[in-house]
Amino acid sequence: MICRRVEYRDFRNITQAVLEPSPDVTVLNGLNGQGKTNFLEGVFLFAGVRSFRTAHENELVRFGAPFAELKLFFHNGRREMNMTLRWLAESGRRFCRLNGVPITRLSETVGNFRAVLFCPSHLSIVREGPPMRRRFLDSAISQTDPSYLRSLQKYNAVLAQRNALIRMSRERRDDGLFLNNAEPWSEQMAEEAERISRKREEYTGRLAEQAAVILSDMTAGRETVGISYQTPRSREEYFKLLTENLQRELRAGFTLYGVQKDELKITLCGNEAKAYASQGQQRSIALAMKIAEGELSKEYGGEYPVFLFDDILSELDETRRQYLLKGVTGRQVLITSCDRVETEAKVLRIEGGRLI
Numbered sequence: 380m381i382c383r384r385v386e387y388r389d390f391r392n393i394t395q396a397v398l399e400p401s402p403d404v405t406v407l408n409g410l411n412g413q414g415k416t417n418f419l420e421g422v423f424l425f426a427g428v429r430s431f432r433t434a435h436e437n438e439l440v441r442f443g444a445p446f447a448e449l450k451l452f453f454h455n456g457r458r459e460m461n462m463t464l465r466w467l468a469e470s471g472r473r474f475c476r477l478n479g480v481p482i483t484r485l486s487e488t489v490g491n492f493r494a495v496l497f498c499p500s501h502l503s504i505v506r507e508g509p510p511m512r513r514r515f516l517d518s519a520i521s522q523t524d525p526s527y528l529r530s531l532q533k534y535n536a537v538l539a540q541r542n543a544l545i546r547m548s549r550e551r552r553d554d555g556l557f558l559n560n561a562e563p564w565s566e567q568m569a570e571e572a573e574r575i576s577r578k579r580e581e582y583t584g585r586l587a588e589q590a591a592v593i594l595s596d597m598t599a600g601r602e603t604v605g606i607s608y609q610t611p612r613s614r615e616e617y618f619k620l621l622t623e624n625l626q627r628e629l630r631a632g633f634t635l636y637g638v639q640k641d642e643l644k645i646t647l648c649g650n651e652a653k654a655y656a657s658q659g660q661q662r663s664i665a666l667a668m669k670i671a672e673g674e675l676s677k678e679y680g681g682e683y684p685v686f687l688f689d690d691i692l693s694e695l696d697e698t699r700r701q702y703l704l705k706g707v708t709g710r711q712v713l714i715t716s717c718d719r720v721e722t723e724a725k726v727l728r729i730e731g732g733r734l735i
């Protein structure tokens with residue numbers, strides 16, 4: 380996937396600009412608040428369904444302008460393509476065209492252009508609790524396997540029903556309500572749980588392999604990362620857990636077993652990364668996981684996604700910075716930074732929403 384050119388019009392603080400990144404690495408350099416993240420967000424919007432910064436899409440329109448428009452020219456590995464996105468200020472409504480043809484369904488806009496974004500908040504994958512890691516895993520797997528997303532949605536719906544039954548049973552002080560009616564829910568949960576946990580295990584195995592190589596390259600062989608997922612359970616095992624602990628669940632007030640409790644373990648040189656890794660080390664691990672995600676996405680889609688790295692260089696030592704700035708042949712990378720960086724990569728300066 381190569382992003383050749385992006386045209387911006389009244390998008391955030393960018394009145395009008397044309398970005399032509401190098402097919403390898405491009406650094407967007409500038410002071411705080413000048414529009415670096417805005418330029419990256421503009422590229423990412425073509426890949427994702429939503430912005431990573433806002434749920435209110437009318438925020439994308441420059442203050443006072445009637446609409447915002449972005450146009451992307453890219454090569455998808457087979458041919459040259461272009462896509463246009465437009466947002467109206469008043470309603471926040473979005474319009475999309477692919478090679479000039481209007482697209483109305485959201486699902487059809489996804490997957491034409493692929494990109495992997497890394498921004499500072501993604502550090503939470505390493506730093507925070509299990510839910511962030513599950514979310515990372517779920518989103519990464521869903522992008523390469525639509526049937527996974529369907530299983531997950533079904534599972535979550537059944538889990539919510541089962542939890543509602545527990546709550547109702549407690550409110551009415553009627554234990555029998557849950558004890559006698561839990562089985563069909565437990566059965567459906569167990570079925571999807573087996574599917575989900577097998578896929579999580581398989582994906583984690585491949586992700587761990589890739590991330591280990593990447594982190595080792597990034598640190599000149601000094602650090603190793605381990606990523607592991609528990610052994611997947613069978614449907615029978617899940618069902619057993621969900622039927623033999625009903626009293627305990629009733630006391631707790633919610634469902635105690637299932638894939639919503641899974642943990643992805645991350646270790647740095649053998650120690651738990653969340654507790655022991657330094658800031659820069661945690662950032663490196665999260666980056667290695669994101670790059671590995673791109674690597675697996677290539678196995679699936681045949682092409683590397685475009686990598687968008689927002690503000691990742693601070694806290695990283697020179698070896699790590701150079702690994703990211705040199706890039707790897709065949710991968711297109713856009714990096715923002717407010718420091719001036721030593722690099723042979725293409726550097727573009729951004730001031731007040733303009734490319735200098």
Ligand code: ATP
Pocket residue numbers: 390391392393409410411412413414415416417418438439440441442690717
């Ligand atoms: P930093 O180095 O601090 O991350 P940055 O260069 O990434 O800064 P951006 O986040 O891209 O900066 O945004 C810069 C500016 O864009 C902000 O000052 C913000 O006020 C402005 N901005 C955001 N949305 C709009 C909008 N809809 N219209 C006009 N300006 C906007």
Ligand code: MG
Pocket residue numbers: 415416417689690715
């Ligand atoms: Mg920024």
